[in-house]
Amino acid sequence: LNEFFKSQENNDLKDITKESFKHEKLANVMAPVLSKSGLLVIFDNFECQLCDINGKYEIKNASLKDFLKNLIKDTDPETKFVFTSRYVFDLGKEINKSVENIELKDFNRSEAVGFMQSLLNLRSAFFRDKIRAYEIFGGNPHSLSMLNCYCRDISLAKSLDDARGIKVGNSEFISVEMNYSKLSERGARLLNRFAAFRTPIGFSGVHWSVGEGIKAPLGFIKILEGAIDGFDRRELPEEYHDMSNKEMIEKFEEHLANHRNCEDSDELANELISLGFFKKIKNNDTPVFAVHRIVRDFCISKLDKDVWSKNLFNAADYYKTKSSSGGDLPDEFRVFGKMQAFELLFEAEDFKNAALIVNYISKGFRKKGFSRLAEYLYKRVIPEVSKDMQGFLAHCLGVVYEELGDYKSALKCYRNSVKIDTEIGDKEGVVYSINQIGIIYEDQGNYEAALEYYKISLKLAEEVGEYDNTMASTLHHLGTVCYRLHDYKSSVKYYEKLSKVFEYNGNIESISYSSDEAGFIHYLLEDYESALKQYRKALKIREKLGDKSAIALSLYNIGMIYQKQGEYETALEKYKKSLKIEEELGNQSKIGTLSVYIGEILCEMEMYKDAFGIILSAVKILSKIDSPDLKDVIKKFMELREDWGPEEFDSELKKATELDGPDIKKLSIK
Secondary structure, three states: OHHHHHHOOOOOOOOHHHOOOOHHHHHHHHHHHHHOOOOEEEEOOHHHHEEEEOOEEEEOOHHHHHHHHHHHHHOOOOOEEEEOOOOOEOOOHHHHOOOOOOOOOOOOHHHHHHHHHOOOOOOOOOHHHHHHHHHHHOOOHHHHHHHHHHOOOOOHHHHHHHHOOOOOOOHHHHHHHHHHOOOOHHHHHHHHHHOOOOOOEOHHHHHHHHOEEOOOOHHHHHHHHHHHOOOOHHHOOHHHOOOOHHHHHHHHHHHHHOOEEOOOHHHHHHHHHHOOOOEEEEEOOEEEEEOOHHHHHHHHHHOOHHHHHHHHHHHHHHHHHHHHOOOOOOHHHHHHHHHHHHHHHHHOOOHHHHHHHHHHHHHHHHHOOOHHHHHHHHHHHHHHOOHHHHHHHHHHHHHHHHHOOOHHHHHHHHHHHHHHHHHHOOHHHHHHHHHHHHHHHHHOOOHHHHHHHHHHHHHHHHHHOOOOHHHHHHHHHHHHHHHHOOOHHHHHHHHHHHHHHHHHHOOHHHHHHHHHHHHHHHHHOOOHHHHHHHHHHHHHHHHHHOOHHHHHHHHHHHHHHHHHOOOHHHHHHHHHHHHHHHHHHOOHHHHHHHHHHHHHHHHHOOOHHHHHHHHHHHHHHHHHOOOOOHHHHHHHHHHHHHHHOHHHHHHHHHHHHOOOOOOHHHOOOO
């Protein structure tokens, strides 16, 4: 709906798509938007959302049922809702009063005869044979259309004789069974496999269903082996840069294996079209083939459950392969492919792999603002998977809620994940979820509660020897929370422990940042020697890595300590080195900030004229970039006037700015 509204330059639903609502609330929010729009909203093929309960069809998802009831009830009658379904279903007494069921039944006898009059192979048949056809095949238009296909080469009377020996549970399937008996072996194999697809597919689906994996001839591989040496690997995707020749050949053969070829695809497709199994449709000038729901249901009833499941897996593999392949495929196609694979695996009751697909596409959905769709898929698949996956998926659903700012629901998910993972003995899973609970409390400013959960997370991580990113995250947050609570000694302890975890994992760059954090806490504790030790450690790492921006930061940190200790010459040296690097990098904001610090030291050394020049340069830079720090820098500039003396300051200012007097508010830098 939002996509449709955007095409009409209507943004009424834009914000709603980015929030998470309970289904009742969502209906209340959407109803006013739909009420003023005057739309016809169609829920097509709604039988997919139904289940048979003792011969009565109900919406299988209780939340969906409540949502629709509230939406229909609260929306102005100016907007209409249409549900197309093979089965009548119940929306509840309150709604049923205002709902009109228009049952599109099968043709009655006269309608069926009239329809047969319009069909090329049946129109000339005797009236009595058409009556008998209605009695045997029923009045379903698709069944009669398939009967028409069957009668291409024989009379209707003969086809009625052929139908006598056919015993199927559903009269709709009789003509389907008759045409099925006419299929070639490969035609039947194609239909059985192709029917698994739930949406129209082009020739690539035909190739995938009955084609063979492509294998490169041995002679071609020999030629390719010789040609690889001449490739400029820099022009290839990055993954190929460090591959050996053998690995590149294997990658090429793997790529071929994911493509299938069926040499008689045209012949097979035409066979299924002629017998009414395929309907050919044009999609952006590309032919695609659709299989009627009756035909799909027939294939399901005809095949063993294991065989049908295998066909569903095959169709799911098609979508997974296509959506994961390289090339210039739009993101929408990749997401659509993954969604189709999910539905097929769900139908095959392979809930584990369906859940893995949900987890794979969830991040993309959330980035695009479709967090609610990710929420819906998680909630749909979680009850179906084994307990060892439920804890993990509950955690993932918690992440969705946390990103939406729905902390209450996120906490509920994380606690559920902790409960499940504790029951099954998955300590690592418990660590992840408890850590996230701590993060939520920290974000809410409840530092005491956050500290409690972080300590539990750390203890469990140490028990299982989980020295990974989660432990690093926990230690970092412990350091931060202790800092917020002014427990600096504990804070520095956690940051120093964090450095050891990074060392254990070989994460050299991160060690430098944890050393920065520890150094800052030592600085707050006025333990300047320990602070210097940490800052020098960070500098040494950064010089080894060649990270200029980080080197400049370390030099600034070291200069700050020397300045605090009153060692102005050394502090000035460090600041100037840092400034030189920032000038090379062109970082105007940091150039301005460092210039101010250098000016402060020059003031302490009573080198006022030098201080004037460098602080004035900071004012120029910060004013150009509209820095929020400009006001404070001008204040320092005025303090320099008091220290140096108004006469000297005003004289120098006049030379520099061509202004009379020290009116900084009117300062216009040239």
